[in-house]
Amino acid sequence: MVVAGRERTEASTRAPLIELTGVEKVYRTGKLDYRALRGVDLSIGAGELVAVVGPSGSGKSTILNIVTGIDRASAGTVTVDGQRLDEMSEEELAVWRGANVGIIFQFFQLLPTLSALENAVLPLDFLRRGSKRERFGQAQRNLELVGLGDKVDHLPAELSGGEQQRVAIARSLAADPRLIVGDEPTGNLDTVTAAEMFALLERLNEEGKTILFVTHDRELAARAPRVVEIRDGLVVNG
């Protein structure tokens, strides 16, 4: 089955930001080996907005994890923004992620003891980039960008689901990364909030960010200029 999508934009023809070649991923759980990816070749250009779709267990999230260096490929090469992730150590990957990738999780994954502003500034703290004042200034601007300028001191528990996801987006923007990835970023939101969130991602894309997200939501996927479909660990379309 082919998932409907818009025409490919020019972006995909530009120099690729993400390049996966022959990527395989085997999970070892107890006595069983599970092959999540079976030789994925995928190229995503800078400035693209790409939705990754596929049934449960097809390997969608695994692709995101490989692209962000959260998981390591069992075989193949992974190049992001000119860097070979498969050749980097865990520590190098952590620092690289903090500087170059913004990640948005399905369950927001904010730290419960930190306020919205502190959550949004966290990647900059880890990067130790700029002065404390500069970091907070950046985080404040990002929160304003996502429409939460008036709730910077709220704890996650004091925010709605949609607001928490906005904080997560602000956090992903902290280091002004070129790439933003989302693992079901709207999966835990109602349709109205989900639409708002997608609009936000579109806006970021228009500002030049490359956006890659996994979704189950066909309608949402249809709004992305490019849709990559994964099935049984292989790219079948896109």
Next chain:
Amino acid sequence: MVSASVRKSATDLTRRRARTFFTVATLAIAVASISFLAVPTLIDGAMQEEVRAGRLADVTVAMRPVELSDAQLAALAELPNVAAVEPRASVDVRVLVGERRAPARVIGVRDFAHQGVDVVRVESGAFPDRRELLADVQDANVGVYDGRAGDTLTVVRPSGEDASFAVSGRGRSLPGGEQVQDEDVIVLYAPAATVAALGGEAGYGGLALRLDDSRPGAARATVEAVRSYLRTVPGFAGFSNLPEVRAPGDWPGKADTEAFAQLLGVITVLALLSAVVLTSNTMSTLVAEQTREIAVMRAVGARRRQVALVYLRTTLFLGTLGALAGAALGILLSSLLASYFASAFWAVDVGFGVDPVVLVVSLLVGLFAPPLAALPAIRRALRVDLREALEASGSALGGQDAADRALRRVGFLPRTMQIGLRNVGRRKRRSLATAVIVAFAVGNLLAVLAVADAVTESTRSAWGDHLEDVQVSTGGRALFDQRAEQAIRSTPGVAEVEPVLKNTVALAGRKAVVWGVEQAPLLRYRLADGRWFSPAEEQAGERVAVVERNIAQIVGVDVGDRITLATAAGPAGFRVVGIAKSQQEDGTALYVPLTTARALLGRPTGASAFWVRAESPDQALVDRTTTLVEDRLAALGYEVASEVTYVAERDEVEANSSLTTTVAVLGFVIVAMSMVGLANAITTNVLERTREIGILRSIGARARDVRRIFTTEGIALGIGGWLLGIPLGYLLTRLLVWLIWEIVEVRIPVVFPPVNVLIALVGTIVLALLVLFLPVRRAVRFRPGDAIRYA
């Protein structure tokens, strides 16, 4: 095939191996701490065996040397209730140990082959013949003399001449070993004839008796019968000290051991209290972590009872492992402790032993305490809202109360440390319990350190009251007289000499020591109440006494009261004029005018000791003067033992510190337990927040960031515990000081030096960093992908 729920109970343990290990370790240490209670039983068992093997005397009487024929000894043995009698002679000499002259006591045995009481047994080598000496095993054990068979020993006789003896081996007897332990004197055994030759005087200075009926009434009657018989013997001038009657089942040092065991019991109770908090904390964590699974089981139809059973079974499994490991550890620990004490104090081998009562209690506590401790947590978990529980992700909420707001205001720390600090507030009950466990350790440490300081301070102040540089005593065969006093006075280097007459008495059944001293003694006495005796009272030889506060309080005596002392010369009435707080004789001294003491004992010029002050406190001069005094007195035929004040003070401070070190080592068990508790809490936190670690790593946290978060959390818990531990430590110090007074009847001051509080802080942080190492390493080793998927 086991049911699914039983299987879950077991797999819950194997799934979290690190936590299971820590929990079992915690339980094992707690159970093992109960074994401290077995130590006195084990020691008592070994000592009773020693009492049987050595046929320890039921009654011992001391007298000025009297010659007794075989027929007279046989007659004594025929007296009603006397099972066996053994005459004892002894002479105090000095022996050359290397270049040093050390005080020694040679105990004469009438016939080594036929001993009926206080048997001297050969440990190695052989019984001595007339030119040989047998060293007591305690000589080497206490460290005063480590001679063995084949060595040669030079004895300086009371007359001052040297004589060489071969050492025939090592032997033991409880009374001999006790003298080494109590007086730091080298005890040697020899045939009675050798002792007579060394002392230049024949006769026996004491009798040791075993009785058919050793109950106090029967023993007293027998003592009277012995006294009556001895009165028919030429040269007998009464008993020189109060007859010692051993209570049935008693052995030398038993009271001290029991007092020490009671203190040990206090530490055990503290350890158990700590263990209760720790166990209940561990159990509630174990259950709380599974809130979601409990909800799942409930959702698929499990009844509350069934769910509760799953976890009760899990805790029972844990309890079984903890009880078995703890009982084994406890048997080992109690045997080691008992062996250590018995060999250190009496050179007696305890071997490997089990106190069945303590073992059963340990097993029961180990088995059933964990399920009981888990019950409240299980009840809580069963009552949570099903939907909420199903959505529980383990760490969804951050605290929002006043404490959390206060923690959020700590803004000057790096972000990672702030996160760590705030995490403390996320599981308040657990954090508090962990801090309480640390507080127990800190409080215990502070109390032990404070008591050690107080004991040292009180020893120093008791010795500081001694204005004499050396005390020269007689060995007990004969008292000093004026000739001796003249000899000391004319010795170069001597500035001042003062005669003292000490004698053992009983006050209301309690052992006490009368000190006959001058009106203005070389003793800086301190009065708690009343007054010192006056010059007029001294001149008139009035029966007035100043009583040490400890014994006064124990027997309920106050200023103005009349007391009756049981003395070797019979009962004597005294009027109490003052209460002293000088802590002499561990607070059991009674000070009376020297003239009164002399009249009481019928020795108008006698002295059991002289307090001597040298011309300067220079230690070399004191040592030289002491040697000169000893030589002069020996040349005049006196038996001399001297105690140099600065040496005795140093020795006592050392002896006390080894005792308090022992208590501190035991206190370490509590510290170990609390550190296991801290490790357990942090391990649980790491496991519970594995996903969160993954998220942090995903947004750029480096290993050191994650390390810092958890280390801060652990240190914060440690410091929280330390803060709670300070007041607890103060209360425990007061409790221990009170207990030492109640149990050991020794009064020590309450001191609480701030430097100890700092030591405890450093110790807490260092230990916390050590125990945090493993869980924190685990936290940073997770790959972000694995951490995010962790369930």
